[in-house]
Amino acid sequence: MSALAVKTGALNLGQGFPDSDGPIEVSNAAIEAIRSGVNQYSPGPGHPDLRHAIAEHQERFWNVSFDPDSEVLVTAGATEALAASLLALCELGDEVVVFDPTYDSYAAGISMAGARIRGVLLSPDPETGRFGFDPDELRRAFNPKTRLILVNTPHNPTGKVFTDEELTLIAELCVEHDVLAITDEVYEHLVFDDGTHRLLCTYPGMTERTLTVSSGGKTFSFTGWKIGWVCGPAPIVAAVRTAKQFLTFVNGAPFQPAIATGLRLGDDYFTNFVAEMQAKRELLTGALDGLTTDGHPWDIYSPEGTYFLTVDVHTDGIDFCMALPETAGVVAVPSAVFYQDRRDGASLVRFCFAKHDTMLTDASARLADAFG
Ligand SMILES: Cc1ncc(COP(=O)(O)O)c(C=O)c1O
Numbered sequence: 001m002s003a004l005a006v007k008t009g010a011l012n013l014g015q016g017f018p019d020s021d022g023p024i025e026v027s028n029a030a031i032e033a034i035r036s037g038v039n040q041y042s043p044g045p046g047h048p049d050l051r052h053a054i055a056e057h058q059e060r061f062w063n064v065s066f067d068p069d070s071e072v073l074v075t076a077g078a079t080e081a082l083a084a085s086l087l088a089l090c091e092l093g094d095e096v097v098v099f100d101p102t103y104d105s106y107a108a109g110i111s112m113a114g115a116r117i118r119g120v121l122l123s124p125d126p127e128t129g130r131f132g133f134d135p136d137e138l139r140r141a142f143n144p145k146t147r148l149i150l151v152n153t154p155h156n157p158t159g160k161v162f163t164d165e166e167l168t169l170i171a172e173l174c175v176e177h178d179v180l181a182i183t184d185e186v187y188e189h190l191v192f193d194d195g196t197h198r199l200l201c202t203y204p205g206m207t208e209r210t211l212t213v214s215s216g217g218k219t220f221s222f223t224g225w226k227i228g229w230v231c232g233p234a235p236i237v238a239a240v241r242t243a244k245q246f247l248t249f250v251n252g253a254p255f256q257p258a259i260a261t262g263l264r265l266g267d268d269y270f271t272n273f274v275a276e277m278q279a280k281r282e283l284l285t286g287a288l289d290g291l292t293t294d295g296h297p298w299d300i301y302s303p304e305g306t307y308f309l310t311v312d313v314h315t316d317g318i319d320f321c322m323a324l325p326e327t328a329g330v331v332a333v334p335s336a337v338f339y340q341d342r343r344d345g346a347s348l349v350r351f352c353f354a355k356h357d358t359m360l361t362d363a364s365a366r367l368a369d370a371f372g
Pocket of ligand 1: 016076156184186227
């Protein structure tokens with residue numbers, strides 16, 4: 001969709017990346033690292049300063065402790081952390097439970113590991129404006145072949161933030177069926193309305209069976225640096241490191257100390273970041289309210305977290321998005337592509353609002369012209 005935006009000159013609210021750079025202290029730290037010679041392979045588990053910064057961050061924000069030497073591994077973005085974890089932990093024929101729709105690397109990672117994906121549907125509820133799942137469907141997804149559950153909170157593409165009750169059920173099922181968990185928390189600092197980001201690893205029986213994955217891309221608006229990490233019990237992290245060793249071995253040496261600088265920024269940075277994104281969410285939600293397709297009003301799912309807003313446009317989302325550059329001069333992503341079965345979410349469309357206000361205002365005006 002980004003290629004389509006470039007080709008057509010449409011405003012790109014498609015792919016999930018911000019249109020401005022992150023904090024200057026962080027980019028200066030990367031420049032400084034390059035100038036001071038941090039340019040060769042970093043140690044396999046990651047730059048020690050970054051591993052310490054990650055452990056400090058987990059303690060400071062989420063009150064969980066990890067040993068930076070044995071329980072933290074730096075990866076090439078969250079994507080490699082997920083892929084290496086799946087390769088390390090799954091055997092042929094194992095099943096991995098996911099909440100459907102998923103970020104697109106999940107199905108690929110699970111299949112490259114020789115495992116099978118087992119989706120539990122997240123459905124939009126126009127009454128509550130939230131996405132939810134049927135607890136019985138989740139219970140039924142657990143069976144003797146289940147090896148892992150992969151939980152993404154806050155969730156892309158739906159913007160759902162998993163509740164205490166939902167995570168409690170997930171934890172109970174993992175313990176009951178002796179299943180491991182991987183959590184993808186790349187949007188951990190984007191939870192709106194003073195909501196709470198909860199870590200599955202803090203639930204009873206989960207510390208010893210959870211790998212917590214995140215990265216600096218979304219939090220610091222440097223998605224191209226691809227510095228991620230995984231935290232968890234030492235033996236499981238060692239297994240992930242073994243798989244990772246033969247994927248990238250290491251990456252992004254000078255960006256590692258820079259992300260350490262980011263993780264140590266003052267609280268102001270993190271509170272301003274989420275406040276700014278929340279204001280952008282309000283801007284776009286307000287602008288799309290009242291738009292229609294063939295007289296049918298759009299249902300807007302204002303996210304609880306992430307920087308994505310989902311709209312039910314009540315028509316085929318793929319056709320809608322393919323035509324959108326021409327009809328409105330805007331690019332968005334059809335949510336169907338994130339579902340295992342594209343018929344689910346067929347009329348949902350995802351807009352990314354991590355963009356300058358001027359761009360959001362222009363895009364809103366164009367959408368209002370086309371669908372107002
Ligand atoms: C849910 C989710 N996980 C992982 C990633 C990728 O993270 P990284 O760029 O750190 O690999 C993304 C990026 O869009 C995402 O939305």
